[in-house]
């Protein structure tokens with residue numbers, strides 16, 4: 529059949545329109561693909577942003593739940609990424625089944641999901657149901673895995689939350705707080721936000737303080753059963769302007785997560801050696817320095833210590849490195865090798881907060897340990913004194929059997945001191961003898977001089993130490 533050229537010309541607009549239609553369809557499909565996560569098939573964060581954060585987007589949902597699978601990384605490391613993918617697919621399917629019909633589910637990042645809830649919803653109950661359903665996942669053909677999940681919830685109209693961006697931020701902050709505090713789920717509140725701001729502020733001030741070295745060191749003595757000082761523990765103190773004193777329990781984890789602990793740790797070592805150098809060598813006790821696992825893993829610790837010894841003319845036998853058992857859990861063999869090397873160079877190693885973790889005896893087996901510091905929680909059980917005494921005796925036997933010196937931490941009363949002494953403990957540390965204080969305030973303990981007599985508390989504690997010297 530021959531088609532007249534005029535007829536062909538009249539078909540051109542039609543062909544062109546069809547071609548354009550096909551192009552448009554393709555672009556729609558591929559952009560939908562871009563907005564969907566290829567593993568779970570769920571819409572991703574760009575889809576959420578497009579739906580709610582775009583100027584022409586939908587109004588914010590009633591609530592946002594931000595859920596994280598906290599041990600997904602561990603699953604990937606231990607069982608491989610394929611198993612991790614399986615877990616994610618099953619988890620997203622289970623969440624989808626558990627959620628009420630009007631809830632939208634997004635996969636926000638590797639291990640986080642966001643649910644947008646509408647209408648008359650009960651987000652805490654929803655979070656609980658989902659968390660329960662995710663507790664155990666059984667990837668095909670493999671042993672079941674326990675998932676550790678946490679949820680943060682933010683509800684519209686509560687506190688200062690109005691738009692979708694606020695809700696996501698609030699739910700993510702609640703999720704982080706829940707993880708930190710070990711709660712399965714938490715509801716966003718203003719105090720939580722203030723806490724988060726405080727952390728950001730602390731992190732900023734911390735970095736400035738590391739730069740200008742505006743920290744101080746306090747020292748807490750370790751005593752023998754006669755009350756004599758056998759060693760000192762150096763404890764960091766920080767009081768940034770406008771915030772007042774901040775506990776090391778609060779700022780050390782921030783210094784660790786930001787990596788600041790590495791320059792800070794180096795400054796601590798220098799400061800401790802510098803300050804204690806003023807004590808005459810004949811009365812100078814060895815000093816315990818707390819070492820963070822981040823410092824251990826940084827690969828710089830040995831050089832930092834060597835350099836500080838060179839500069840101060842001191843010996844490694846004067847330094848005891850305190851490591852906290854629960855912090856070493858993930859890198860036990862690497863840390864063990866490092867500590868062994870340090871021990872070989874003459875530093876002594878103290879295992880801090882012993883007994884507070886989950887696998888203390890395993891640590892003792894694998895780590896080179898010279899000193900065990902028994903966690904102060906063991907002295908708190910007033911209701912069962914006999915049981916407490918038996919547990920403490922077991923720590924004493926452990927030390928004796930392994931030829932390791934054992935220090936009882938957190939001795940706050942004469943009664944505790946007597947109990948420990950009767951059991952056979954030989955080393956004690958705690959407020960009963962002395963709170964951590966500047967080295968200057970401790971001088972009378974060593975010399976009997978009246979150098980620090982203006983320090984009322986120092987004088988008082990000195991008396992106490994004397995009582996037990998006799």
Ligand code: C2E
Pocket residue numbers: 748762763764775776777780796818819820852880881904937938939940957958959960964
């Ligand atoms: P830690 O190493 O277990 O230090 C002992 C903590 O117990 C100190 O708290 C001390 O003040 C407190 N303490 C001592 N005796 C008693 C007592 O009788 N009763 C009670 N309730 N508490 C007592 P601090 O100084 O607030 O330090 C807290 C933690 O911060 C330390 O625990 C240590 O893990 C960390 N830290 C402190 N200074 C440093 C440091 O220079 N470097 C590193 N990496 N961590 C440090």
Ligand code: CA
Pocket residue numbers: 761818850880
């Ligand atoms: Ca310590």
Ligand code: CA
Pocket residue numbers: 880881901903937
């Ligand atoms: Ca301790």
